[in-house]
Amino acid sequence: MKDISISINKVDNEDKCSGKAKYVADYKLEGMLYAFTVRSQIAKGEILKIEYPELPNGYYVVDYKDVPGKNIVKVIYEDMPVFTTGKITYLYEPISLIIGPEKQVLNDLLKQVKITYKEEEPVFEWTDSVVHYHFDKGLGEKAFQGLEKVEYDYKTSYQEQAYIETQGFIGYPEKDKVTLLGSIQCPYYVKNAVVQALGEKEDNVRVIQATVGGAFGGKEEYPSLIGCQLAVAVKKIKKPIQLIFEREEDMLVTTKRHPSRVHFEGYVLDNKIHGLKAVVGIDGGANIGLSGVVLSRALIACTGAYKIDNLDISGDVFRTNTVPNGAFRGFGAPQMFFAVEMFFEHVAKKLGIDPLEFKLNHLAKQNDFTSTMGIFRDPVLMPEMITKVIETSDYLNKRKEYEKSEFKGVGMSLFFHGCGFTGSGEQNHIKAKVKLKKDKDKVYILIAAVDMGQGVKTSFRKLVSHILEIDIERVIFDNPDTDFVPDSGPTVASRTMMIVGGIVARAAKEMKDRFDEESFVVEKQYVQPEYIKYDEATFKGDAYPAYSWGVNVVEVEVDKDTYQVSIKKTWSVYDIGKAIDERIVMGQADGGLAQGLAYGYLEVMEHKQGKIMQKNMTDYIIPTAMDMCPMETYLFDNPYAFGPYGAKGVGELSLIGGAPAVAMAIEQAIKRRVFKIPVTPEYIMELINNGEN
Amino acid sequence: MAKIKFKLNGEIKELDTDPSRRLLDVLRDDFNLTGPKEGCGEGECGACAVLMNKEIVNSCSVPLANVLNKEIITIEGFSKTKRYQVIKDSFAKAGGVQCGFCTPGMIIATESLLNKNPHPNEFEIKIGLSGNLCRCTGYNLIIEAVKLAAEAGEGLW
Numbered sequence: 001m002k003d004i005s006i007s008i009n010k011v012d013n014e015d016k017c018s019g020k021a022k023y024v025a026d027y028k029l030e031g032m033l034y035a036f037t038v039r040s041q042i043a044k045g046e047i048l049k050i051e052y053p054e055l056p057n058g059y060y061v062v063d064y065k066d067v068p069g070k071n072i073v074k075v076i077y078e079d080m081p082v083f084t085t086g087k088i089t090y091l092y093e094p095i096s097l098i099i100g101p102e103k104q105v106l107n108d109l110l111k112q113v114k115i116t117y118k119e120e121e122p123v124f125e126w127t128d129s130v131v132h133y134h135f136d137k138g139l140g141e142k143a144f145q146g147l148e149k150v151e152y153d154y155k156t157s158y159q160e161q162a163y164i165e166t167q168g169f170i171g172y173p174e175k176d177k178v179t180l181l182g183s184i185q186c187p188y189y190v191k192n193a194v195v196q197a198l199g200e201k202e203d204n205v206r207v208i209q210a211t212v213g214g215a216f217g218g219k220e221e222y223p224s225l226i227g228c229q230l231a232v233a234v235k236k237i238k239k240p241i242q243l244i245f246e247r248e249e250d251m252l253v254t255t256k257r258h259p260s261r262v263h264f265e266g267y268v269l270d271n272k273i274h275g276l277k278a279v280v281g282i283d284g285g286a287n288i289g290l291s292g293v294v295l296s297r298a299l300i301a302c303t304g305a306y307k308i309d310n311l312d313i314s315g316d317v318f319r320t321n322t323v324p325n326g327a328f329r330g331f332g333a334p335q336m337f338f339a340v341e342m343f344f345e346h347v348a349k350k351l352g353i354d355p356l357e358f359k360l361n362h363l364a365k366q367n368d369f370t371s372t373m374g375i376f377r378d379p380v381l382m383p384e385m386i387t388k389v390i391e392t393s394d395y396l397n398k399r400k401e402y403e404k405s406e407f408k409g410v411g412m413s414l415f416f417h418g419c420g421f422t423g424s425g426e427q428n429h430i431k432a433k434v435k436l437k438k439d440k441d442k443v444y445i446l447i448a449a450v451d452m453g454q455g456v457k458t459s460f461r462k463l464v465s466h467i468l469e470i471d472i473e474r475v476i477f478d479n480p481d482t483d484f485v486p487d488s489g490p491t492v493a494s495r496t497m498m499i500v501g502g503i504v505a506r507a508a509k510e511m512k513d514r515f516d517e518e519s520f521v522v523e524k525q526y527v528q529p530e531y532i533k534y535d536e537a538t539f540k541g542d543a544y545p546a547y548s549w550g551v552n553v554v555e556v557e558v559d560k561d562t563y564q565v566s567i568k569k570t571w572s573v574y575d576i577g578k579a580i581d582e583r584i585v586m587g588q589a590d591g592g593l594a595q596g597l598a599y600g601y602l603e604v605m606e607h608k609q610g611k612i613m614q615k616n617m618t619d620y621i622i623p624t625a626m627d628m629c630p631m632e633t634y635l636f637d638n639p640y641a642f643g644p645y646g647a648k649g650v651g652e653l654s655l656i657g658g659a660p661a662v663a664m665a666i667e668q669a670i671k672r673r674v675f676k677i678p679v680t681p682e683y684i685m686e687l688i689n690n691g692e693n
Numbered sequence: 694m695a696k697i698k699f700k701l702n703g704e705i706k707e708l709d710t711d712p713s714r715r716l717l718d719v720l721r722d723d724f725n726l727t728g729p730k731e732g733c734g735e736g737e738c739g740a741c742a743v744l745m746n747k748e749i750v751n752s753c754s755v756p757l758a759n760v761l762n763k764e765i766i767t768i769e770g771f772s773k774t775k776r777y778q779v780i781k782d783s784f785a786k787a788g789g790v791q792c793g794f795c796t797p798g799m800i801i802a803t804e805s806l807l808n809k810n811p812h813p814n815e816f817e818i819k820i821g822l823s824g825n826l827c828r829c830t831g832y833n834l835i836i837e838a839v840k841l842a843a844e845a846g847e848g849l850w
């Protein structure tokens with residue numbers, strides 16, 4: 001039988017190339033109305049009065065008074081109202097929807113809404129801690145006494161997912177049901193949120209995924225908010241309604257990557273970090289939402305790809321009167337890996353040792369304890385991967401050469417990603433279920449996993465056809481519809497192939513044994529590997545069932561006059577267990593790295609008094625084809641026992657190493673230490689004038 | 694209101710409508726051609742690209758008045774051609790399609806480029822694609838696809 005990694009034609013190429021693939025905005029329903037959102041114009045305060053203009057016939061306002069169930073969006077931490085009841089906590093917070101048949105009229109009506117506020121002083125400083133975590137490893141800070149202390153601070157800013165398709169839904173009534181069709185990553189997150197907001201029976205809410213034009217975490221929890229709003233409107237008005245954001249609205253109001261600050265203290269003896277203290281802060285924005293989970297992933301990654309025996313780690317989510325932050329590919333790890341990679345670089349320099357040698361001396365190995373006293377159970381191939389990247393990139397020679405030249409540099413980042421949910425999330429919260437149905441000569445994959453471009457439609461059909469040894473055409477996998485598929489969990493956390501794929505593979509094996517039966521269904525549920533024991537309160541145990549690993553080398557040139565950075569080339573090596581389709585994985589590798597690099601030097605987003613300053617694709621610069629450089633990528637097989645064919649997580653890994661690698665390369669090019677990203681020309685100028693080498 | 698006549702995917706069309714409407718809306722709403730997508734609505738992303746007299750334009754930035762007596766080809770029209778087949782196969786082979794939201798625009802950009810320059814070098818390809826944003830692929834696989842198309846389509850352009 002052929003190696004599963006050998007690439008096949010993606011099953012949706014044809015529809016996506018020809019323009020036939022239907023995204024949510026491409027559906028038009030008979031009598032469909034449009035919904036526009038009324039938003040607060042202040043960052044903090046109380047609404048005293050709202051005056052709506054007189055509505056023409058067929059126009060409606062929907063607000064919190066129309067929410068029949070609980071006026072809270074169900075996400076991990078429930079503190080976001082579906083519509084505000086009057087309290088304003090950030091600029092452009094949703095107040096109500098205005099709905100009707102003509103967009104032009106709606107626009108005019110929107111402008112005539114008059115709101116009187118009692119304004120309060122908004123908080124933008126990071127002072128209001130709403131989540132605090134702390135954990136130790138080894139002797140904790142007791143181990144620090146008498147050792148040499150080296151300390152540095154690091155900062156990261158916002159990053160916007162910038163999916164090319166903005167957020168949106170169409171909602172419509174079906175008898176007693178409210179049905180939502182949307183651009184979403186997590187059909188059941190939306191369904192469960194709507195059930196709660198409507199106070200409805202489960203059967204009366206249906207959520208269907210349309211083709212998704214990119215998501216990157218941005219369509220993980222945010223759609224639950226607008227899905228609830230729209231569902232409330234459909235329930236009230238009983239007509240089909242479209243709620244689709246324009247780009248500006250999407251940029252200003254949807255969740256972004258949390259800005260972060262990391263303070264590190266390393267306690268050193270004989271050129272080794274024996275103890276590490278970290279104090280971490282992230283800006284949650286106005287709601288907590290997923291921020292606690294983002295913070296915990298960041299904290300767990302505090303030692304990077306290294307082993308440090310004694311830790312004292314703490315972190316806070318701060319509430320500010322800014323747009324709520326949320327999921328974005330990497331989920332806390334990109335912030336922490338930037339900080340920890342730079343820290344190792346800077347400590348080594350301070351000690352006068354070669355950074356690579358210093359890092360190699362700390363590298364985690366198989367059977368080492370993780371930061372939370374879990375164990376890296378599987379082989380760690382990092383030494384071989386580093387050798388490979390050095391060979392292919394000529395890193396050592398370049399590193400030496402650029403020490404002597406100006407405005408050229410190379411950087412190398414070492415990193416991992418914990419695959420799947422943190423801790424016992426799968427077992428305790430998600431409890432993923434999958435179904436495989438055989439109906440005569442066809443096999444149907446019934447799961448809630450969403451293809452948002454990462455290719456799960458292809459890779460899952462391939463997986464099942466491979467196991468059943470049947471033609472891929474006989475395996476059907478439609479966009480999930482909660483009326484037909486069980487809850488296999490959200491499409492997040494690099495869990496889809498490893499976790500859901502693992503369950504599907506088990507189901508397929510059972511189906512194969514009974515394949516001569518004409519029609520039947522196999523149902524399977526997630527079973528947690530026995531070794532996974534994790535205590536969320538104390539951060540103790542195996543935080544992840546498996547880890548994917550990566551190495552990036554990035555070569556840059558900095559223009560000596562304009563300080564513009566151009567990336568010459570990248571070299572990457574990844575251990576993702578086993579690729580289910582090599583071409584798909586290579587696409588994820590390129591795309592993730594492009595986002596990670598851009599996070600490090602190009603993408604600037606900031607707020608002033610709570611207002612996001614980059615409101616469109618002209619202000620917020622993402623890479624174009626002109627910014628891209630050749631990328632050389634290698635995959636190392638390292639099969640994981642519980643992943644299908646040994647597969648581990650792919651999606652997030654490739655984003656994580658980009659920013660630190662590019663920042664280190666720039667650091668070498670300008671001979672100044674870099675402490676924050678993005679490393680913009682303005683920051684480079686500041687460093688050249690005042691920075692230290 | 695004004696009467697506007699133009700050729701759309703090979704057929705003559707005449708509309709009596711507000712000439713300041715965006716071509717993108719007319720294509721999507723009046724002709725149900727949903728291949729051109731709205732990504733930004735301001736001429737930045739290229740998701741709405743179509744061919745106007747064989748040249749790529751962002752249909753979100755073209756008022757209908759400008760289309761008078763012109764020939765418009767959308768991805769729906771272009772997908773009936775041999776050139777499309779070659780480009781599509783190259784995108785598939787290179788792995789240039791992920792979420793697909795940028796893809797119709799990228800294919801239009803490829804056609805527009807190869808039509809002017811059947812043998813572009815890498816730099817020319819990058820310039821040719823520089824008006825089209827893709828957030829998924831990091832572009833290299835799309836650049837690769839254009840190279841493959843130029844080779845495989847020898848003689849077609």
Ligand code: FES
Nearest residue numbers: 732733734739753
């Ligand atoms: S929608 Fe026209 S260029 Fe973006």
Ligand code: FES
Nearest residue numbers: 792795827828829
């Ligand atoms: S494939 Fe998703 S934007 Fe290009």
